[in-house]
Amino acid sequence: MSTMNLNRSQDEAELEAEFQRRIDNEEKIEPKDWMPEAYRKNLIRQISQHAHSEVIGMQPEGNWITRAPSLHRKAVLLAKVQDEAGHGLYLYSAAETLGISREELIDALHTGAAKYASIFNYPSLSWADMGAIGWLVDGAAIVNQVSLQRTSYGPYARGMVRICKEESFHQRQGYHILMTLMEGDERQRKMAQDAVNRFWWPSLMMFGPHDSDSEHSGQSMTWKIKRQSNDELRQKFVDQSVEQAEAIGLTLPDPDLRWNEERGHYDFGEIDWDEFYSVIAGNGHCNRDRVAHHRRAHDEGAWVREALDAYENKRAAARTA
Ligand code: BYC
Numbered sequence: 001m002s003t004m005n006l007n008r009s010q011d012e013a014e015l016e017a018e019f020q021r022r023i024d025n026e027e028k029i030e031p032k033d034w035m036p037e038a039y040r041k042n043l044i045r046q047i048s049q050h051a052h053s054e055v056i057g058m059q060p061e062g063n064w065i066t067r068a069p070s071l072h073r074k075a076v077l078l079a080k081v082q083d084e085a086g087h088g089l090y091l092y093s094a095a096e097t098l099g100i101s102r103e104e105l106i107d108a109l110h111t112g113a114a115k116y117a118s119i120f121n122y123p124s125l126s127w128a129d130m131g132a133i134g135w136l137v138d139g140a141a142i143v144n145q146v147s148l149q150r151t152s153y154g155p156y157a158r159g160m161v162r163i164c165k166e167e168s169f170h171q172r173q174g175y176h177i178l179m180t181l182m183e184g185d186e187r188q189r190k191m192a193q194d195a196v197n198r199f200w201w202p203s204l205m206m207f208g209p210h211d212s213d214s215e216h217s218g219q220s221m222t223w224k225i226k227r228q229s230n231d232e233l234r235q236k237f238v239d240q241s242v243e244q245a246e247a248i249g250l251t252l253p254d255p256d257l258r259w260n261e262e263r264g265h266y267d268f269g270e271i272d273w274d275e276f277y278s279v280i281a282g283n284g285h286c287n288r289d290r291v292a293h294h295r296r297a298h299d300e301g302a303w304v305r306e307a308l309d310a311y312e313n314k315r316a317a318a319r320t321a
Helices: 003-024 037-056 058-062 071-096 102-111 128-148 154-182 186-205 217-222 230-247 273-283 287-300 302-320
Strands: 258-260 265-267
Touching: 037 058, 037 071, 037 102, 037 217, 037 287, 058 071, 058 128, 058 287, 071 102, 071 154, 102 287, 128 154, 128 186, 128 230, 154 186, 186 230, 186 273, 230 265, 273 287, 287 302
Parallel strands: none
Antiparallel strands: 258 265
């Protein structure tokens, strides 16, 4: 190794040690700070996939806006779906602070290079699904995102604080839909139970593979990108959901679910990991439709982006003049 290269790798090692010291001290890393290239790449991966999930996640609920059972429910659902677009915006903006463009991020979604949460590849078949999505999907997202409020990258952590406030409203509106159906007639109660039966297991999959199979967890925990492991967060979600289900008379579709006095947690059955890996590989019920729909909406919005650019150029020209 030449002396110049040796000096460079020594400098790099010192910078990396200082970086880890700041992380260990709970300091936030900000966009202009030095960071290892692998930290930057890992964050772009996670934040952009998080953003894609928010935006693709608008589709299953968007499907029911025109069929909401009352004007009140329609207004609430519309506001909720708009919030998801906002979450996508905060997250894309946070990813952009790491030196990647919005076009590159969207392109990765369209080509399949970037994933989004597996749950959104399941269809929304009934009005009760709006309840199950709000209660379980947003509920699982909150458990994960509360933990991410303490993530080491400043813009991501701050985005999470705001997102969590909105998610609490989302979860309550979902629970309220299910509660109302459970107070209704036999058909309505069946509809609510059927939605929970279909969304329970995919919600548990939202937390990712078991810790022992989680490729990124080790490094992400050292860098405090992740603060709690996939299995820890999944357990927390199961524990909170059991009582909420019981309170309104719903049953969770898992015969192995029971309180474990020794552990102080609920035991639960094994997730169908073949299904999980098949869905994240692109073979879920809705993968192709979700991405095709996003592509179409993106293409149809091209004129808006062009108009914004033209306006910005005009303003810049006026400033120069
Ligand atoms: N779905 O090493 P692992 C919402 C991938 S939206 C798909 O454990 P990591 C809402 C993983 O990406 C909220 N893929 O990864 C919106 C990796 O593949 P790559 C969404 C998954 O990153 C609208 C591979 O499997 N929340 O609330 O350490 C309406 C190995 O996994 C999944 C977030 O996005 C999955 N479920 O941990 C309603 C949270 N799980 O990237 C509601 C932010 C794993 O190497 N993300 N994979 O190709 C995270 O916290 C972490 O990325 C995860 C995974 C816990 C999801």
